[in-house]
Amino acid sequence: MKFSRVPFAVCAALALGLAAGSAAAAKKEVKVVFIGPLTGGVSANGLGGRNSADLAVRLRNADPKAKYKYEMVVLDDECKPNIGVQVATKAASDRAIIAGATHYCSAVAIGTVDTYHKFGLPVIVWGAVLPDITYGNDYQEIHRVNGTMINQNDVNAKFSTGQGFRKFAVIHDTTDYGKGHNKYFSEYLAKYGGKIVGTFGVTADQQDFNAELTQIKSLNVDAIYFGGLTPIGVRIRSQMDKLGIKAQFIGTSGIVSDAFIEGLGPLAEGCLAFREGAPVEKLPGGQYFMQKYAEAKYAEGPEAYGAFAFAAMNLILDTIERVGPDRRKVTAALGNVKDVDSIVGKISFDDHGQNTVAAITKYVAQDGKWVVWEDSEYASGKRKLAGR
Amino acid sequence: MDAGLLAQFVANGLMLGMMYALVAVGFTLFFGVLDIIKFSHGDVLTVGTFAGFSTYLGLQALGATNPWLQVLAVLLVATGSMAVLGALIAKVLVMPLKSAPPLNILLVTLMLGTVLRESVRLFFPDGANPKRFPRLLPDDAMALGSFNLRLDSVLLFLGGLAVIVAIHVLINRTRLGLAIRAVAQDEETAKTMGINFTLVVLVTFAVGSAAAAFAGVMNGLYYSEINFGMGLLLGVIGFSAAIVGGLGNIYGAILGGFLFAALQTVGAVALPFASAYKDVFAFAVVIAIMAWRPTGLIAERTSERV
Numbered sequence: 001m002k003f004s005r006v007p008f009a010v011c012a013a014l015a016l017g018l019a020a021g022s023a024a025a026a027k028k029e030v031k032v033v034f035i036g037p038l039t040g041g042v043s044a045n046g047l048g049g050r051n052s053a054d055l056a057v058r059l060r061n062a063d064p065k066a067k068y069k070y071e072m073v074v075l076d077d078e079c080k081p082n083i084g085v086q087v088a089t090k091a092a093s094d095r096a097i098i099a100g101a102t103h104y105c106s107a108v109a110i111g112t113v114d115t116y117h118k119f120g121l122p123v124i125v126w127g128a129v130l131p132d133i134t135y136g137n138d139y140q141e142i143h144r145v146n147g148t149m150i151n152q153n154d155v156n157a158k159f160s161t162g163q164g165f166r167k168f169a170v171i172h173d174t175t176d177y178g179k180g181h182n183k184y185f186s187e188y189l190a191k192y193g194g195k196i197v198g199t200f201g202v203t204a205d206q207q208d209f210n211a212e213l214t215q216i217k218s219l220n221v222d223a224i225y226f227g228g229l230t231p232i233g234v235r236i237r238s239q240m241d242k243l244g245i246k247a248q249f250i251g252t253s254g255i256v257s258d259a260f261i262e263g264l265g266p267l268a269e270g271c272l273a274f275r276e277g278a279p280v281e282k283l284p285g286g287q288y289f290m291q292k293y294a295e296a297k298y299a300e301g302p303e304a305y306g307a308f309a310f311a312a313m314n315l316i317l318d319t320i321e322r323v324g325p326d327r328r329k330v331t332a333a334l335g336n337v338k339d340v341d342s343i344v345g346k347i348s349f350d351d352h353g354q355n356t357v358a359a360i361t362k363y364v365a366q367d368g369k370w371v372v373w374e375d376s377e378y379a380s381g382k383r384k385l386a387g388r
Numbered sequence: 389m390d391a392g393l394l395a396q397f398v399a400n401g402l403m404l405g406m407m408y409a410l411v412a413v414g415f416t417l418f419f420g421v422l423d424i425i426k427f428s429h430g431d432v433l434t435v436g437t438f439a440g441f442s443t444y445l446g447l448q449a450l451g452a453t454n455p456w457l458q459v460l461a462v463l464l465v466a467t468g469s470m471a472v473l474g475a476l477i478a479k480v481l482v483m484p485l486k487s488a489p490p491l492n493i494l495l496v497t498l499m500l501g502t503v504l505r506e507s508v509r510l511f512f513p514d515g516a517n518p519k520r521f522p523r524l525l526p527d528d529a530m531a532l533g534s535f536n537l538r539l540d541s542v543l544l545f546l547g548g549l550a551v552i553v554a555i556h557v558l559i560n561r562t563r564l565g566l567a568i569r570a571v572a573q574d575e576e577t578a579k580t581m582g583i584n585f586t587l588v589v590l591v592t593f594a595v596g597s598a599a600a601a602f603a604g605v606m607n608g609l610y611y612s613e614i615n616f617g618m619g620l621l622l623g624v625i626g627f628s629a630a631i632v633g634g635l636g637n638i639y640g641a642i643l644g645g646f647l648f649a650a651l652q653t654v655g656a657v658a659l660p661f662a663s664a665y666k667d668v669f670a671f672a673v674v675i676a677i678m679a680w681r682p683t684g685l686i687a688e689r690t691s692e693r694v
Contacts, residue, residue, distance in 0.1 A: 039509065041615065043516040174664045201664040207611065207621060210400035211656035212663050218393050218534055231615060234518045238612045243396070244529055244536040263518040263613060 027069040030325040032057070032316055033091040033100035034072055034309070036127070037079035037108075041205075041231035044259040045104050048303030049126055050074055052289075053101050055296055056313035067321055072313075073097060077108045079229075084108035085115055092119030098325045099123065099334075101312035104305060105229075106130035106149075106177035116141045122331040124312040127305040129253055129276070130180045134354040140331050143353035145315070145344060146308045147276030147360070150184050152253060155360040156225075156274045157188035159373075160250055164388060165223040168196045169216040169247070171236060172227035173204040181227025181252050189225075197221060206232060209239045216245065222387055223248040230255050234263035241267055248272065248386040256304040261368055268365040270378070270385055276360050277344050279372050280307045285343030304370075311342040392533030401653040402646070403541055403610060406548035409645030410603035411626025412633065413555060414596030416641040419630070420572040421592045424482060424493045428501035429600055430623015432470055432477075435504050436601025437521075437614050438512055440466030444522055455524040459609075462524070466605050467598040474597025475590040483589065501623070509616040518615045521608035544606050551602050552642060555595065559638065568592055572636070600626075628674050634684025643685060648674070 034053040037046035057072045075091055077084035084103065091097050092115055102116075103109035104127035116123050117139040125133055125144040129152065134144050160168075168189060172178035178201070186196055197219045200212045213236070216224060224240065224247050226233055233255040240249065251260075251273040261268040280286040280302070289310055293302055302310075315337070316330070323329040337349045347355050362373035366383070377383045411433065418426045440462040447458050481500060485493050509515040525540035559565040570578040571588045579585050607622070608614045629648045633640025651673050655666030677685070 039516055041516065041518065041617070044514075203664050203667070205617065205621070206664075207607075207618065208400075208404060208652075210404075211397065211653050211666070214393065214396045214400060215657065217396075217536075218390075231518050234520075234613050235611060242536075242538060242541075242610075242612070244531060259517040262514075263520050265520050267612075 027067065028325070029071055030068040030320060031071050031073055031094070031097045032313070032320075033075060033097050033102070034313065035075045035077050035084070035087055035091065035100060035102040036104045036309070038074070038076035040078050040080075042079050042104065042229050042257075042259075044230075044300065045127065045257055045303045045305055046076070046079075047300040048306040049101075049104055049309035051296070051298040051300060052293065052302050052306035052310040053126070053313040055289075055293055055298075056310050056317060058296065059292060060314075060317045066317075068325060070317060070320075077103060077105065077112075079105040079108060081107050081111035084112050088112035088115040089119075092116055092121040097121065098320055098327055099316045099330050101126045101309055101316060103128045106133065106180065107175040109133045110136070110176050113137055113139055113142050120327050120331070122316075122327060122334055124316060124334070126309040126312040128177075130176055131184075132176075132180075134352040138352070140335055140353070143334050143337075143349050143355070145312045145342070145347060145355045146305065147357045148354065149180055149252065151360050152274045152276055153181060153184035154188045155362065156250065156252070157185060157192050157194060159274075159362055160223060160225075160248075160272070161189070161192040161194045163248075163385060165248060165250075166194055167219075167221045168194055168223050168225050169198045169200070169219055169221045170196055170225045170227065171200045171202060171209070171212060171216075173229070173232065174201040175204055177229070177254070178204070178227045181254075185225055185227060196225075202228075202232065204228065204232065207235065209236050210243065213239055213243050213245060216247075217243055221247050223250050226251045226255070228252075228254055230257050230260045230263070233260055237264055237267055237271065246386055248388075253304070256363055256370055258301060258303065258370075261365055261370070265368075268368070270383070271365045272373075272385070273363045273365075273370070274360055275304060275363065277308065277357055278359055279361055279363075280343075282372070283307065283343055283345060284341070289343045307344050311344045311347065314342060315340065315347065390534060392535035395532070395535040397653055397657055399535070399537065399541065401649045403545060403649075404652065405646035405649035406545055407603045407607055407610075407622065407645075408625050408629050408648050409642040410548055410551060410599050410606070411622055412629035412641035412645045413552065413638055414600050415627050415630035416633070416635055416638055417568075417592050417596040420636045420638075421568060421589055422482065422486065424490060425497070425627070426477070426482065426593075427494060427498040427623065427627075428477065428504060429497075429596070429626065430619035430621075431501040431504035432473060432597050432619070433600040433604040433607075433622060434508055434614075434616060434619035435473065436466045436470035436597070437604030437608050437618065438508050438616075439469045440601070440605045441519060441521060441608065441614060444524075455526075458522070459524045463602065463605055466601040470601035471594035471598040474593040474595075474600075477597075478590050478593035479586075482593070483586065501619075505616055505620065512616070515616055518613050521612050521614050523609070523612055525609060540609065544610055548602070548606060551599055555599065555638065558595065564588075564591060628671065632674050632677050632684055634686040637684070637686045640684050640686035647685075 036049045075087040100123045102123045106128040109128035129149040131148040172182040249271045253275040363370040443465040528539040530537045629644030630641045633644030651670035655669035656663040
């Protein structure tokens with residue numbers, strides 16, 4: 001199909017003129033982007049992140065002292081690397097977008113770092129935990145507010161062996177995310193004296209785990225370590241029960257979501273998981289965040305990483321306020337973030353843009369909620385983990 | 389490997405095979421009467437399962453908590469509503485395109501499948517999250533060494549078997565079955581003999597879709613978990629099973645279903661690579677079988693495509 005470009009160009013010019021005219025009257029409009037999995041199996045986390053980032057933008061726009069009026073572009077990466085690169089390119093190539101809070105899924109986040117670097121778009125990762133996202137490159141554009149899976153698995157291995165679990169089977173998905181968890185958990189477990197007697201890589205959309213679990217059953221393990229996300233975590237835990245496997249189920253930050261507990265009901269009881277950062281309600285600004293979140297009446301909860309998405313977006317907005325809506329200046333300013341207060345605690349980026357949060361929180365599912373281990377009846381000895 | 393473990397693998401494989409066979413039977417029925425491939429079959433299964441799940445939620449809200457009553461209602465609603473949906477798809481989408489190139493029907497049903505799947509995700513409350521399917525069957529377990537036999541799995545298997553036997557009887561022992569076979573063999577002649585062609589097609593689609601819905605509910609009860617994407621892989625596997633068995637032949641579909649499950653189990657257990665490759669292995673073997681017997685293991689007796 002061919003059509004003349006002239007009328008189109010005229011229209012575009014007119015539209016631009018109008019936009020410029022109206023913006024001049026009010027505050028200058030600045031665009032930022034949020035990217036996360038809004039559809040698909042882990043969309044609960046993506047939607048919670050989006051709402052939280054949106055909350056940061058709304059609060060800023062409501063603030064009369066803000067220099068700019070912010071508009072948050074929301075894109076869906078579907079937790080698929082190919083889609084992620086598409087939307088990342090879309091965002092990064094739009095020069096009106098100054099910075100972004102991006103990605104929950106590690107496989108997506110690692111796939112998009114080159115794109116952001118090429119287009120010079122400063123981003124702050126709000127949920128993905130694969131170390132290589134920040135440590136695998138020297139890109140100045142990439143930052144991350146949440147911790148990596150390295151510390152998480154360190155704490156996990158230490159804690160699990162401390163609870164007396166010695167013989168482990170590992171099930172991990174074969175994405176970068178699952179493989180990373182497998183790698184770091186195996187390393188740390190060896191260090192703390194645990195033993196892995198079987199490792200099973202599974203696809204991220206597998207339905208039936210009976211074959212793998214039957215083998216695990218014959219290995220007679222104390223615990224099953226699962227490196228993957230909620231949807232197949234639910235399936236594995238549920239099929240473990242069908243096969244009568246009594247081992248302890250130990251997950252990663254990937255299953256710290258309400259969807260995991262809803263998907264399992266009573267079977268979730270006693271499952272362990274680990275996540276970096278302190279729980280929202282214990283954070284300095286946690287009460288404030290939860291209260292504002294409730295007031296905004298979002299349809300979905302903030303989920304486990306909502307606070308990080310909020311903190312990431314807030315840091316972006318603060319930086320833009322300070323240095324102006326310019327990608328280079330924002331990138332440079334983010335490189336110098338040291339001890340900045342946020343609702344997830346102090347944020348300091350190292351030379352790789354990684355926030356150096358050391359705190360890892362241990363969770364156990366108790367009565368249909370993820371409860372911080374130290375506050376749980378498991379820690380007080382009232383209830384017992386599987387096989388203890 | 390000890391005997392109990394082996395028995396466990398066989399039991400797992402049989403259960404999987406039964407589900408695949410039920411889906412494959414649908415593909416083969418549709419192909420038999422209309423020579424078409426209906427790619428929305430797996431997603432009809434998903435919709436059926438969610439219809440059953442909604443029924444359970446409804447009954448729970450109404451206070452009807454007898455599990456047997458619930459199973460019955462869930463199955464009736466799931467199979468009944470999918471029978472209607474299947475007939476509707478045949479009437480509205482497939483029949484009008486009957487004389488169009490087969491590729492068109494394939495594409496139309498493929499797209500319909502996407503519409504069904506995405507609708508579940510978007511319109512079912514929290515549809516993107518995995519849902520916990522209730523355990524309605526008694527879950528007494530019998531442990532024989534390392535073999536864990538559960539009563540609910542046995543019941544599900546017997547249920548699936550009953551459905552397959554029922555379809556067998558329907559096709560081979562009833563006038564309706566005779567009409568279906570007649571249409572499958574030669575549509576023109578069947579019509580001149582006074583067989584109501586449209587009715588036969590609609591009934592066939594209803595039966596195939598109901599079988600898929602049954603497989604879906606079975607899947608939900610077996611895994612205690614359902615999600616909007618469950619039909620996608622089941623559809624592809626069911627389709628491969630039907631092809632490998634010989635498209636158009638019911639026994640071929642059943643054989644294909646169990647064969648595929650066996651291949652997956654072998655792929656996960658006996659081969660030296662990561663179990664993530666079990667599907668790769670199973671599909672590779674299917675490709676090899678297709679190269680060896682292009683018309684499937686049990687070919688349709690009358691070939692119309694000479």
